[in-house]
Amino acid sequence: MSRQTPVQLPRGRPRTFDVEAAVERAMGVFWSRGYHATALPDLLRATRLSRGSLYAAFGDKHSLFLRALDRYIADALARMDSELGLQREPIEGLRAYLAGYVDRTSGAKGRGGCLLAATAMELAGQDADVGRRIASFFKAMEARLADILFRAKTAGKLADGVEPSSAAKILVCFVEGLRVVGKTAPARITSQATADALLDRFIR
DSSP: OOOOOOOBOGGGOBOOSOHHHHHHHHHHHHHHHOTTTOOHHHHHHHHTOOHHHHHHHHOSHHHHHHHHHHHHHHHHHHHHHHHHOTTSOHHHHHHHHHHHHHHHHSHHHHTTOOHHHHHHHHHTTTOHHHHHHHHHHHHHHHHHHHHHHHHHHHTTOBOTTOOHHHHHHHHHHHHHHHHHHGGGOOOHHHHHHHHHHHHHHHBO
């Protein structure tokens, strides 16, 4: 049986920390403080790494941020796939998806905001690497929503004149808007009523 060789840090020291756990902790710092307001000491405290270990593992602050952003995006798309659920009836899946956003953007939960929305506002127009990731994420969201809306249309569940790709674009803008409005901690019942009103415009 072959033995795995540990990844080496400078001077031959083996890496003895959980890389993904460090990325998750760094993600939390960037999420709460923003990219520019996050300083190296903040990341060192959160990841529990020395400066040398952090740079050896991730390169620099920007590279670590991209790694954290990739993790956030992967988690968000996995959650979206779970909420939409291919095994669900399309309209039921859409309602579950919107209910998830309502839950995450209402009351105290909403104050936490969204790393993607905050990053788009802070960096998307200035940082090409970040801009590409955010654009790709929104396209992935839109494609998933267009697919389930197309399934709803095929099943005769969409209202006359509703076109899946256009409705998908509207829904992406709506859920990202919920993220921004969520910073004001709206009541869940208000956000849910708004989500229901929008979806009811699309379905029979």
